[in-house]
Amino acid sequence: MEKQKKEHILSLLVNNKPDVLARVAGTLGGRGYNIDTLCVDATLDPKISKIILSVYQDQSAITKIEKQLLRLIDVHSVSELTETETVMREMMLVRMKLTEKNKADIALIIDTFRGRVVTMNGDSCVIEITGTKADVERAIESLKPLGIDDLARTGIVALERIK
Amino acid sequence: MKLKGAEIFIRALKQEGIQTVFGYPGGVLLDIYDELYRSDITHILVRHEQGAVHAADGYARASGKVGVVLVTSGPGATNTVTGIANAYLDSIPIVVFTGQVPTALIGTDAFQEADIVGITRPCTKHNFQVRRVDELARTIHEAFHIARSGRPGPVLVDLPKDVMQATTDYEPLPPKEEEPIPPPKPASGKALYVHDLIAESRRPVLLTGGGIVLGRASEELRQMARRTKMPVTSTLMGLGAFPASDPLWLGMPGMHGTYYANMALTNCDLLIAIGCRFDDRVTGSLETFARKAKKVHVDVDASSINKNVMVDVPIVQDCKEALRSFNKLLADQNFTVSYEDRREWFDMIEEWKRNVPLSYCPSDEVIKPQFVIETLCNLTKGKAIITTEVGQNQMWAAQFYKFDEPNMFISSGGLGTMGFGLPAAIGAQVAFPDKLVVDIAGDGSIQMNIQELATAVQYRIPVKVVVLNNGYLGMVRQWQELFYEKRYSQTDMTYAPDFVKVAEAYGTLGLRAMKPDEAAATLRKGLEHPGPVIMDFRVAREECVYPMVRPGGSIQEMTLGREMIN
């Protein structure tokens, strides 16, 4: 059980200073753990940033990572966010080439994932899709055959449902 | 009051109670060195920046105070990295100040620029670059606080040149009031549980580490061990915290530990580990380590607990605090146990001791390295501060010098840094000018920071260096002998300088002993000399350190020396 790897989401409150992200990344990277997704911005207090990152590991590795992160002077707190107690979202921007043939299909997919077209330039459009990580991945799969030009993903953001 | 950065630097150090700095100047530090010239802080000019860090580290280990280093930018800063990593792995409180190019030039590959904050990020407890003079004083005080609090460690503060030249309003911190020691905290539920575990245990063992020395919990440990009649074993880093002369003492465990300490760990039914981190050199194979025991682990650093060894009772607490409340609990509960109650366990231990004592084959022909250390221990009555280099010399020192007090054994445990012993001895001697300080060295290691002999001579720091000269990188040769069929690849050190002449060239005394009957006289003469001394002992070339656990093997499966097999 303990040894089973899965995606874990960690939420960190850290000082909003240069170098802090490098310390956090180094603490994981130096021990051979890959950061799969990463999201950072200031909190309501501009001196404090929130880092949300995901790591694909087993539970005992996650416990070690949490303790090592807490050793950093600039890290105030580390908590693991679980699916049941948290809302998790990811946003994707994806640029598509529009043709007479794919237009209708793209419109249908946008509708299915409750996305929207952010901008249109001639035969090129940028679509925004927000959802769970799985939603975003399904959207990519559906759009792929229609010709994706490029895309960018935010990585997971997450917030506890209640305090 | 308007002051320059360099002046604030000196004032902040003085407010931290710093009297001594180990350092080496350079271009970006000229303003600070100019202020030092006027101040009454003692600056010890080392001969290599690595030496400065090890000296500050030795100073800290001997005195329990924070050691301070001051070096220039670029190569001065990068030369400190080994020393910093060494202090980091052994959790030693030092603050390293590095000069830096002016802020406007940072990031331009300016002359003597190195990103030392980036380079030392993974080997410091924390590091800073001071970008504005008005942050300087606060940063310095914070650096000292971080270095000494919780699990101690090295902190680096990078000081750009323009920040040292800029001026700002300076308000000294209000003097800190000594906080009275609070009464022991009431015992937690966990402590009560541990109390019951001890009461039920028939074969308990205490395993202690450097945390007891760093946390000054030696007295509390002695109380607890004696009240509960628990035999004590301690890692290399914790030697001296529990007296080697006490009947409860088992010696060091692990790769080169005593047979009886390893057997006790393997067979105990209760293991209480305090202030140690279960290094692989101590545990051997984790699968067979103390398999029969319920395990309790006390450490200030939560990340040390359940890292290597999974325990039943994790307690994240300062060692001293934990031991104090624990002792109080034992007293309140009127806990008593007699040697008679533990008869069976002590009989087993006695038998292991009888069967495989810590010993070596004496010789009239060649000097045995163990004999040199035994004689040194007798002559100094076990009261010298001992530093070591790394290798066989270090293990023999740990085995054959009997330490009764903490802060007396100063050795590079975590990083295993050859070249640590001499500068560390200098630092320890600076902390205690009147004590006898001896570096037990190998002929390989001593050459790694031999230049610090000039520092010792210049400042009349009377450290004694005992070179166990086997003409080999002995510990590596031992592994080649045991695991690579004696293919001595690149471990012959016969091409070494004449250490007596080296001492003389640096302007101090060098002595040599070739035969066993010269050893004691050489030691006596060397120890009595008022200045620094190098004593060159030509020892048995292919002696091995025993007992030995194969790397990755179980600690109860030890290779023994011929003499140990009774």
Ligand SMILES: Cc1ncc(C[n+]2csc(CCOP(=O)(O)OP(=O)(O)O)c2C)c(N)n1
């Ligand atoms: C800086 C450094 N380089 C390499 C090593 C690897 N090493 C460990 S012990 C040892 C041999 C030490 O030889 P010596 O100082 O002569 O001591 P002896 O083992 O002979 O007592 C070496 C090379 C090390 N620990 N530190």
